[in-house]
Amino acid sequence: MAKKVGIMTGGGDCPGLNAVIRAVVRVGKEQYGWDILGIEDAFHGLVDLNLASPRGNRWLDLADVRGILEKGGTILGTSNRADPFHYVVEDGQGGRRETDVSDLVVANYHKLELDGLISIGGDGSMAIAQRFVDKGLNIVGVPKTIDNDLGATDQTFGFDTALNIATEAIDRIRDTADSHDRVMLVEVMGRNAGWIALHAGLAGGADAILLPEIPYRLQPIADMIRHRRRRGKHYSILVVAEGAKPAGGQVSSLQRQLGEMPRLMGAATRVATGLSELIDADMRVTVLGHVQRGGRPTTFDRVLATRYGHRAAQLVESGDFGNMTALRNGQIVAVPIAEAVAEPKRVDPNGQLVETARAIGVSFGE
Ligand code: F6P
Numbered sequence: 001m002a003k004k005v006g007i008m009t010g011g012g013d014c015p016g017l018n019a020v021i022r023a024v025v026r027v028g029k030e031q032y033g034w035d036i037l038g039i040e041d042a043f044h045g046l047v048d049l050n051l052a053s054p055r056g057n058r059w060l061d062l063a064d065v066r067g068i069l070e071k072g073g074t075i076l077g078t079s080n081r082a083d084p085f086h087y088v089v090e091d092g093q094g095g096r097r098e099t100d101v102s103d104l105v106v107a108n109y110h111k112l113e114l115d116g117l118i119s120i121g122g123d124g125s126m127a128i129a130q131r132f133v134d135k136g137l138n139i140v141g142v143p144k145t146i147d148n149d150l151g152a153t154d155q156t157f158g159f160d161t162a163l164n165i166a167t168e169a170i171d172r173i174r175d176t177a178d179s180h181d182r183v184m185l186v187e188v189m190g191r192n193a194g195w196i197a198l199h200a201g202l203a204g205g206a207d208a209i210l211l212p213e214i215p216y217r218l219q220p221i222a223d224m225i226r227h228r229r230r231r232g233k234h235y236s237i238l239v240v241a242e243g244a245k246p247a248g249g250q251v252s253s254l255q256r257q258l259g260e261m262p263r264l265m266g267a268a269t270r271v272a273t274g275l276s277e278l279i280d281a282d283m284r285v286t287v288l289g290h291v292q293r294g295g296r297p298t299t300f301d302r303v304l305a306t307r308y309g310h311r312a313a314q315l316v317e318s319g320d321f322g323n324m325t326a327l328r329n330g331q332i333v334a335v336p337i338a339e340a341v342a343e344p345k346r347v348d349p350n351g352q353l354v355e356t357a358r359a360i361g362v363s364f365g366e
Pocket of ligand 1: 012081124145146147189190191242264293
């Protein structure tokens with residue numbers, strides 16, 4: 001009998017999700033003859049099997065994945081508020097509360113008679129996947145996120161596209177910064193990891209890069225701007241990770257909403273406000289935001305996502321559950337999901353990349 005395999009995308013979307021889905025469906029159908037269930041909106045689709053909006057769970061055919069390789073987003077929908085262990089429900093008194101509906105997910109998985117589930121997601125999704133592995137579900141993970149902060153893999157797909165978008169934005173901002181002799185602050189995503197800021201900052205020739213991993217002070221940044229002026233450079237580019245924080249301070253964020261991660265917001269504006277007290281400069285802040293998450297995946301991400309999808313299908317077919325596909329030294333390998341979520345991957349303040357940046361004169365606000 002044909003195997004029944006579910007596939008879902010979880011957490012924040014990123015370019016390359018569709019490329020993974022396409023590879024899984026092609027390999028699953030053509031090589032193994034599976035029935036493949038596309039699950040809508042991450043675990044929402046396994047909590048409520050009749051989820052209607054906008055498309056609902058559905059069996060995927062080759063025709064469903066035609067022409068999606070180069071498309072951003074995900075044809076399955078996603079959510080970063082779909083943790084069945086902390087599921088948000090109405091509390092019956094006009095409010096909402098978090099509850100554990102994980103047993104319902106397990107029951108629905110068996111009701112659907114799934115032999116396996118491919119969960120494409122970041123650290124949050126992998127942590128949830130591991131908890132379901134512990135509850136006996138057959139899950140294979142695929143690492144995605146623009147943040148590149150998932151452990152056990154050299155790279156997540158989506159990261160390359162995001163940092164290319166950020167680099168292009170910095171290039172554009174440099175032109176106008178130069179024309180107006182301005183200090184331009186570019187805030188990039190990455191949550192509590194500075195990978196996008198560091199790579200895009202280096203690639204875009206930033207004068208300062210502020211990372212979550214290196215708490216900053218404002219005075220050295222003001223000094224750097226003055227130093228550049230003395231050398232005839234009347235503009236400066238500061239790349240600020242959304243999770244950057246001042247020495248001894250906290251990240252800039254909104255209050256956490258039920259079922260959500262704290263929303264990071266305001267890091268670059270805070271730096272600009274602080275700097276304006278130390279230096280007379282015409283400053284502007286650009287927050288790149290979700291622009292970094294959309295659009296066509298780069299060729300690198302298309303290839304990586306396709307390789308991940310192929311390997312994930314192989315792992316399901318061979319029954320190697322509880323694993324995540326990973327890129328290591330150019331090879332796609334399987335690593336325990338537990339290893340991937342053990343520790344987030346952060347920028348090493350004393351690592352080679354930071355050392356190179358320091359050597360070429362980039363300020364980290366130290
Ligand atoms: O994890 C990906 C990411 O884009 C982070 O870089 C960012 O902090 C967060 O998701 C934004 O989430 P949301 O889409 O809920 O605003």
